Amino acid sequence: MDYFSLDQKIALARSLLTKTSPAYVQFYITARCNLACEQCNIIYADANAQEMAIDQIRLMADNLAAIGVCVVLLIGGEPFVRRDLPEIVKTFTERGIHVRMQTNGLATRKALEECVRNGAHDISISLDSLRPELQDTINGGFSKSWERAIASVSVINEIFPENGTAFFNNVLMPRNLHDIQDVIRFATAIGWGVSVVPVHVSTADKPRGFQTFDDESVVTFPKERYAEVKKVTEQLKSLRRAGLNLYDSDEYLDDIYRFVAKEPLQWRRRNNNVCDSPNLYFAIAPNGNLKVCCDFETNGKYPIYDPQFPEWYRDGRIHEDAYSYTRSCSGCMYGSYPEITISARYLKPMIERFHYFNVRPPVLKKLSTQELRELAAQILWDRTGEHLDPAVLPEKLVRRAS
Template sequence: MNITAIKDKYERPILSLRITVTNRCNENCLYCHHDGMITSEDEMNADEIYRICKIAKNIGVQKIRLSGGEPLLRKDIVEIVNKIASLNFKDISITSNGTLLEKYAKDLKDAGLNRVNISLDTLNPETYKKITTKNLANSAKRGVLKAIEVGLYPVKINMVLMKGINENEVKDMFEFCKKNRIILQLIELMNSENCDDEKFSKEYHYNLDSISEKLLNICDDVKTRDFMQNRKKYFIDGGEIEIVKPIDNSDFCANCTRLRITPDGKIKPCLLRNDNLVELISYIRKNESDEKLKEIFIKGINKREPYTI
C-alpha cells in the first residue's frame, strides 16, 4: 500500500530519510562538514534505527540513505541494512568512502542494499592522501569495482572539486566512470560551520558553472532531475555526469524532499542548521507508541525552512 508523503509548510513532500549512523571515520578529509552534524559518540543501535525507519515508512518516506562518517565502520551495518530492507522501501542506499566496500559489498547487497554513492575525489594516490590524509586510494578503488561486481546499481562517485587540488582531474575520473558504468557527480565545495569556511571559500572553492557550460556544449543529451534540486544530468558518449551545486543555489532548498536523523537520534530538518533539531531517540527508548513517534516526525517536518544567507 502506497502512503501519500507528508508535505512541509512549503509544500515539499518528504520522500527520503538520510540517517547518519555514525560520525566516526577512517579518513580526515580537508573539507568534511560531517553532513552538517555536530559530532556525537551516542550512536543508535540497529533496532532503534529500524524503529525510526518503520515510522518513516508510515508517513510516506520512500527512500532510506545511510551515511556517516563512514557507515561501514559500524560492525552491525549489514544487520542494519537487513532490518531496513524488511520494510520494503523503494530504495536503500549508502554513502561511503569505499575503503571498506571490498569487504562488505556482497553482504550488503545480499542484505537488501540497492546502491551506493562513493566519495572519491581523485584517482591519484598522492592527491588522495593530500585530501584524506590517508594512503587508502587503492582500497577505495577496489571498493568501487567490488560494488559494481556484486550488482549494486547504480554506483555513483561523488567528486568534490577543489581549486588547485583536483579540478584538472575531471576528464580522467569521467573516463574511469564511463568505462565501469558509474555515474559521476561533480560537487561544488560547500561551506559549513563544521569546517574552516574562510580558508576554503578563499583558497579552494571552484565554481562549477564553467564546467556546466562546457558539458552543455559537448553532451549528447541533458536532463533535469525533479525533486533533486533540479540537478542537471549530462549524457556524454555513453557516460553520465551530474552537477551538484551548494545550498546558496535556491533550487537546493526549493526542491528538497529529504529529512535527516543525527547519529544520536534527533530529527534534523535542514542540512546546515543545528538550532532546530527535534528530540526523537528518548521517546523510542521509552517505547512510545507509533502514533506518538509520528507526531514527533511531523513536528520536525514542520520546522523545515529554506536556507538563507
C-alpha cells in the same frame, strides 16, 4: 530487475507530485571515520552524538515507512565502521525502503557482501581524482586510500546484482577542478555515475554542521578562478549531453558556479526561495533526532524512533520548526537536496532522472583492480600525458612513457 520496486516507484511518485511525504532521508549512522578528508567537518560536528542501537533503528525504520519514505542514504562518518551495518541495511529493506550506502572506499569485501545479501544494491564512493597522490592528500594524507577505493570498485562491480547502481561522489575544489572530467570518463567506462558537489566552507563565527573550515585557504576558490569554474561547469554539461554518466542537471550545474562565485542560488525559486525540507527530505543524526539537513538541527527534539513521530510529522509541528531555518538559509549545494527539489519542480530533470534509472541504466562492468588502474592511467594519460606508477600501466603506456 528494476532499480526501484513497484511499491517504491509509487511512493517516490507520490512524494514528488504531492510533496507531502519525504522521498529521501539521510541517516548519519555514525560520526566515526577512518579518514580525515579536508572538505568534511561532519565527523567533528556529530562527535558527541550517541549512536543508536539496532533496536532503536528498527523502531525508526517503522516510523519512516509509516510516513512514506522511499529512499534512505546510510552515511557517516564512514558507515562501514559500524559492524552491524548489514543488519541496519536489512532493517530498512525488510520494510520496503530503498537503501543507498555511502563509503570512502575502505569497506571490506565481507561487509559489502553481507550488505548485498541483505538487499542493498545501491552505493556511492568518494572519488575526487584519478591521481592517487592527490586523492590521498584530499583524504587527509592517508597513503593508499585511492588504491583501496579502486579495489572496492572492483569488488562492487563483481558482487552487485544486475540491477545494482553505483556512483562516485566528487567534491569540486581548487585542487581537483580539472580532474572531474577524468572521473566522469572513468565512471562511464565502468558503468558508474558521478555526482558533483562544490566544497562548502564556513567560518568559526558561523559554523555549520557539514561545512569545513579553511584557515589555510586550501579549498576555497579565489575570485580569479571563478571564470575557470564557470568554464568547467559548462564542459560538464556538454559531457552529460554527449551521453556520459553525469547525474547532475543543468540547473544544478549552473548553481554550482553561482555558489562558488557567491551569487544567489536559483534552484529554490519555484518554492519561494526555501528548500523542501522536511516535505521531500530531511536528515537524521546518529542519535536518531530529526535534523533539517546536515547543517541544521531543529529547535525541538524529534527522535524518529519515538512512537509519536508519525503524528508529529503529520500535524505540522516539525514543518514549522524546520521553516524557522529554511526561510533564512541562503541555500546549499549538497547535491541530494537541490537535485530532489529540481526533480520535483522542473520537468526536464524529472524526465532525465526517469530515463537514467529506468530506460537505459548503466551496467556495472566486471573489471579487476589492475584493469581499473590501467583504465585510470589511460584516461589520465590521454588528457595530460601524466602517468601513474609504471607498475599499474598497460604495456603500451610504459613504452610511451619510456
